[in-house]
Amino acid sequence: MRRLIAVFTIALFLTAGIVCGASAAVINGAGATFPYPLYARWSFDYAKTTGLKLNYQSIGSGGGIKQIRSKTVDFGASDAPLTARELAEYGLIQFPMAIGGVVPVVNIKGVTAGQLKLTPSALAGIYLGEITRWNDKRIAEINPGLGLPDEAITVVHRSDGSGTTWIFTNYLAKVSKGWEKKAGFGTSVSWPAGVGGKGNEGVATYVKRMPNTIGYVEFAYALQNKLVHVKLENRGKKFIEPTAASFAAAGQGADWKGTPGFSVILTDQPGKDAWPIAGATFILVYKNPDDCVSAKSVLDFFDWSYKNGAASARALDYVAIPKNVYDIMEESWAKEIKCGGKPLWKM
Amino acid sequence: MEFSGRHKSARFDDALFKGVTFFFALLVVLLMVFIFIILLKESMPAIRQFGLGFLYTNEWDPVQQRFGALSAVYGTVVSSIIAIVIAVPVSLGIAVFLTEMAPKRLRVPVGTAIELLASIPSIIYGMWGLFVFAPFLAEHVEPLLIRYLGFLPLFRGTPLGIGMLPAGFILAIMIIPFISSVTRDIFLMVPPMLKESGYGMGATKWEVIKNIVIPFARSGILGAVILGLGRALGETMAVTFVIGNSHSISASLIDPATTISATLANEFTEAVEDIYLSGLVELGLLLFFITFVALALAKLMISRFSYKGERIG
Numbered sequence: 001m002r003r004l005i006a007v008f009t010i011a012l013f014l015t016a017g018i019v020c021g022a023s024a025a026v027i028n029g030a031g032a033t034f035p036y037p038l039y040a041r042w043s044f045d046y047a048k049t050t051g052l053k054l055n056y057q058s059i060g061s062g063g064g065i066k067q068i069r070s071k072t073v074d075f076g077a078s079d080a081p082l083t084a085r086e087l088a089e090y091g092l093i094q095f096p097m098a099i100g101g102v103v104p105v106v107n108i109k110g111v112t113a114g115q116l117k118l119t120p121s122a123l124a125g126i127y128l129g130e131i132t133r134w135n136d137k138r139i140a141e142i143n144p145g146l147g148l149p150d151e152a153i154t155v156v157h158r159s160d161g162s163g164t165t166w167i168f169t170n171y172l173a174k175v176s177k178g179w180e181k182k183a184g185f186g187t188s189v190s191w192p193a194g195v196g197g198k199g200n201e202g203v204a205t206y207v208k209r210m211p212n213t214i215g216y217v218e219f220a221y222a223l224q225n226k227l228v229h230v231k232l233e234n235r236g237k238k239f240i241e242p243t244a245a246s247f248a249a250a251g252q253g254a255d256w257k258g259t260p261g262f263s264v265i266l267t268d269q270p271g272k273d274a275w276p277i278a279g280a281t282f283i284l285v286y287k288n289p290d291d292c293v294s295a296k297s298v299l300d301f302f303d304w305s306y307k308n309g310a311a312s313a314r315a316l317d318y319v320a321i322p323k324n325v326y327d328i329m330e331e332s333w334a335k336e337i338k339c340g341g342k343p344l345w346k347m
Numbered sequence: 348m349e350f351s352g353r354h355k356s357a358r359f360d361d362a363l364f365k366g367v368t369f370f371f372a373l374l375v376v377l378l379m380v381f382i383f384i385i386l387l388k389e390s391m392p393a394i395r396q397f398g399l400g401f402l403y404t405n406e407w408d409p410v411q412q413r414f415g416a417l418s419a420v421y422g423t424v425v426s427s428i429i430a431i432v433i434a435v436p437v438s439l440g441i442a443v444f445l446t447e448m449a450p451k452r453l454r455v456p457v458g459t460a461i462e463l464l465a466s467i468p469s470i471i472y473g474m475w476g477l478f479v480f481a482p483f484l485a486e487h488v489e490p491l492l493i494r495y496l497g498f499l500p501l502f503r504g505t506p507l508g509i510g511m512l513p514a515g516f517i518l519a520i521m522i523i524p525f526i527s528s529v530t531r532d533i534f535l536m537v538p539p540m541l542k543e544s545g546y547g548m549g550a551t552k553w554e555v556i557k558n559i560v561i562p563f564a565r566s567g568i569l570g571a572v573i574l575g576l577g578r579a580l581g582e583t584m585a586v587t588f589v590i591g592n593s594h595s596i597s598a599s600l601i602d603p604a605t606t607i608s609a610t611l612a613n614e615f616t617e618a619v620e621d622i623y624l625s626g627l628v629e630l631g632l633l634l635f636f637i638t639f640v641a642l643a644l645a646k647l648m649i650s651r652f653s654y655k656g657e658r659i660g
Binding site: 059060061062063065066152154159160161162183184185186187188189190191194195196197198202205206209210212 | 406407408409410411477478481482485505507508509510587588591592593594603605609612613614616617618619
């Protein structure tokens with residue numbers, strides 16, 4: 001009897017779920033791990049005000065692209081933007097949700113955060129395995145008086161495929177011909193040197209544990225693990241400290257309007273205070289969705305997040321999308337996303 | 348009448364029972380065949396594109412979409428060999444101690460502790476390896492190896508505590524409980540009469556163990572070692588944490604390397620391109636083959652070495 005009651009209760013809940021489904025009680029998304037804490041926070045706040053739940057699986061950008069293409073989720077998320085051609089081929093549109101930065105971190109005895117300065121060519125040289133000792137002339141001459149040790153450099157990179165790696169290698173390929181030829185850029189590449197750690201936390205642990213290492217992590221991980229970041233020279237020949245402001249500067253200088261499909265890559269941006277290894281994280285949705293109710297809910301959620309989520313983004317060390325970019329974005333929603341021939345989003 | 352009816356239904360029960368158990372046994376075989384077929388089917392694109400070159404090239408370049416399995420296969424085999432070389436003598440020692448030497452009140456607690464070790468999830472070993480064992484190796488063990496054995500190419504490089512040797516160590520620690528508890532059980536099965544006869548003839552403990560216990564248990568020990576080897580070959584998380592995940596082949600055991608299962612764990616989620624995914628599946632197929640060959644060899648050896656009672660001492 002007790003079992004019977006249990007079965008009925010479950011059945012009741014299930015039907016309740018289906019009935020509410022008409023107004024999309026849950027929206028499903030999958031993809032990049034980098035923005036996961038942010039989306040989780042937004043979804044929590046959003047559920048409190050609207051009762052609408054967001055279920056986000058942080059399975060990686062590649063997985064997110066795969067899932068949205070097979071239509072098992074309502075939106076996909078990726079750290080690497082799809083090209084305009086790919087978007088057209090799959091019938092998707094993408095829009096940036098947040099900006100973050102990738103930060104080189106080091107563990108050298110006596111060197112504290114922001115003390116070590118690196119030029120793009122020095123960073124590329126280290127990752128190419130051409131600069132192998134910390135007291136190499138090419139590092140020492142930009143860091144007079146720092147007293148770098150005569151020790152071998154251990155390079156740490158990601159062992160798993162990752163949007164963080166995509167942003168980092170994209171930067172290296174832009175600033176170094178040698179890197180472009182030897183390794184190129186992608187979510188995982190053929191590393192010329194070093195050891196691989198799994199995930200941001202893997203790289204952070206290696207750098208923290210092993211002396212004379214250099215690695216790269218998402219900014220939030222550098223902060224949380226109290227890692228020693230470096231100052232990096234940007235295109236304006238200025239050594240930049242990684243901060244939310246310098247990431248935002250990279251976002252502001254970019255040509256959002258003129259780039260088809262918002263495939264804007266924020267590495268090596270021209271702004272004079274721009275951090276050179278910044279990147280946006282993107283959301284992917286269908287232009288002509290099958291399920292218009294869910295599609296509208298997805299847009300509602302992100303619209304709410306653009307408007308109300310900036311503070312919680314800052315608290316988690318992310319940078320919200322600038323207002324001018326958001327306006328362009330909304331315009332594209334209204335123009336491009338259609339349901340039964342009618343625009344789904346009204347401005 | 349009643350009796351024969353009962354008999355009939357009992358016969359039917361038997362047939363049913365036989366059918367059900369046969370079905371269960373068949374299930375395993377079918378599962379194996381299905382896994383093999385799926386692996387083969389999914390890896391066809393990679394097999395077609397790279398051919399045999401996949402087996403002997405070392406390039407692993409997701410950007411250029413060129414893949415070769417050599418470094419992963421090499422890492423899998425070498426890390427497992429290191430593990431076996433360390434684990435077998437230690438496990439034999441444990442088993443001998445527990446069955447022949449230990450005072451009675453120590454046997455149960457020590458034996459239970461070893462069995463508990465076997466039930467620790469591998470991710471725990473991985474984290475322990477990364478946070479505790481790797482720094483210890485980097486500070487205390489590897490510098491000594493480099494200093495005193497550095498004339499061998501096996502021990503050159505930077506002492507990171509991350510690499511082939513640490514992975515082998517962790518694997519050894521993980522398989523010791525398996526090998527030692529199975530070996531202990533086999534030692535316990537050695538007929539006491541044989542041992543008593545040995546002692547009666549004035550043999551020392553060492554002689555009894557060397558000439559009676561170990562020869563008697565030979566095939567069982569081999570079986571235990573294979574069990575351990577099987578686990579070492581396929582172990583994923585613990586290795587991923589400490590091996591350094593570098594697609595390179597280095598003569599030095601201190602340098603980072605990678606294994607098949609570590610590569611799969613690392614790269615599956617972001618392998619978007621079809622040929623990349625197919626290459627990873629082909630790696631899985633290779634692991635399937637390696638494990639199969641290891642098991643087959645072991646079966647062969649067990650049947651050749653098994654104790655037939657022809658010569659003792």
